[in-house]
Amino acid sequence: MTVTLIGSGNLATNLGHALKGAGVGILQIYSHTLAHAKLLADELGVDAACEQVDEINMRSDVYIVAVKDDALPPMMDQLVRHLPDRLIVHTAGSMPMMGGGVFYPMQTFSRQRIVPFRHIPIFLETKRPEDMRVLRCLAELLSDNIYELSSDERRWLHVAAVFCCNFTNHMATLASRLLEAHGIPFSVMLPLMEETIQKLHALPPREAQTGPAARGDQSVMERHVRMLLEESQDGLAELYKTVSQSIQDND
Numbered sequence: 001m002t003v004t005l006i007g008s009g010n011l012a013t014n015l016g017h018a019l020k021g022a023g024v025g026i027l028q029i030y031s032h033t034l035a036h037a038k039l040l041a042d043e044l045g046v047d048a049a050c051e052q053v054d055e056i057n058m059r060s061d062v063y064i065v066a067v068k069d070d071a072l073p074p075m076m077d078q079l080v081r082h083l084p085d086r087l088i089v090h091t092a093g094s095m096p097m098m099g100g101g102v103f104y105p106m107q108t109f110s111r112q113r114i115v116p117f118r119h120i121p122i123f124l125e126t127k128r129p130e131d132m133r134v135l136r137c138l139a140e141l142l143s144d145n146i147y148e149l150s151s152d153e154r155r156w157l158h159v160a161a162v163f164c165c166n167f168t169n170h171m172a173t174l175a176s177r178l179l180e181a182h183g184i185p186f187s188v189m190l191p192l193m194e195e196t197i198q199k200l201h202a203l204p205p206r207e208a209q210t211g212p213a214a215r216g217d218q219s220v221m222e223r224h225v226r227m228l229l230e231e232s233q234d235g236l237a238e239l240y241k242t243v244s245q246s247i248q249d250n251d
Contacts, residue, residue: 001138004028004057006075007066008036010109011091015066016044018117022141027060053078058086062138064103065090073098087131093123093158096151101126103135104154105143108165121145123154174236181231206250213244214251 001024005012008031019026028048031037037049050056056063056079063083067075069092076098079088088099093106102125107115122139124146126132132148139146149157172193176186199208212220221244228237 001025001062001134001141002027002060003138004030004060004063005040005066006030006056006063006079008033008040009066009068010111011105012066013040013043013111014107014109014114014117015064015091015105016040016046017114018142020044024138024141028057030056053082056082058083061087062103062134063088065099069095087134089126089135093154093161097125097127100128100131101135102151102154103139104149106157106161108169117142118144121147123147123149123157125149125151125154174239178233178236209247209251211247213247216248 003019003024004027005016005019008029012029016026016029026044026046028050029037029041029044029046030050030053031040032051034049034051037051041047041049048057053075063079063086065072065075065079065088067090072090072092072095076088076090080099087101089101089103090098091102091104093104102123104123105117105120106123107120109115120143122143122145124132124135124139125148126135136146172186172189175189179186179189196208212224221240225237225240228234228240
């Protein structure tokens, strides 16, 4: 099986390494910035890189589009015109199916950290059964967790992922700023965060919830809010109250 990667960002980089590790032939890397395409091509040992859609080869079995959501519709339109009858799929969790289907690995990716794919869930959608067979074959080379999901179901999956991943990371960012302001390294939080995740392997999230809001410890919550207000952290104080109330409402 051969693949062409459309994109050179966080997901494309990680997916490229996973494909290479699985023995999939990557024929070409496309990016709207040629230097980025060449950088990833060199990293993966791919001979061909390009920045023009009409330079994309017509020989690959699958064309995987990993670009920003707002750039996806025009890119898919161009690819469908340039590559009629080829299997073109995108990797966006929140976007409807375009081209021939969807190949969505649900994970947080960064160029600086290459993650193994074997346990990453990959969600597939296609228009034609024969294309699903191709995508499933490709996905099974990378992961043990393959699911078929409609566009509507995948939208809800993506919303849930934002809560679990992006919002959690943002909370860690806010915590790190509070700690740094008082000379405390953020690293002291890592064992706590790791145990928080480990508990979710054994307990439903609701049962794993701890802390002053879950205990109904009003005096502690009021003290925390006063501390934040005293340091002019009005936004954080409101966020603290909102999230605490949500924990109690969903207890």
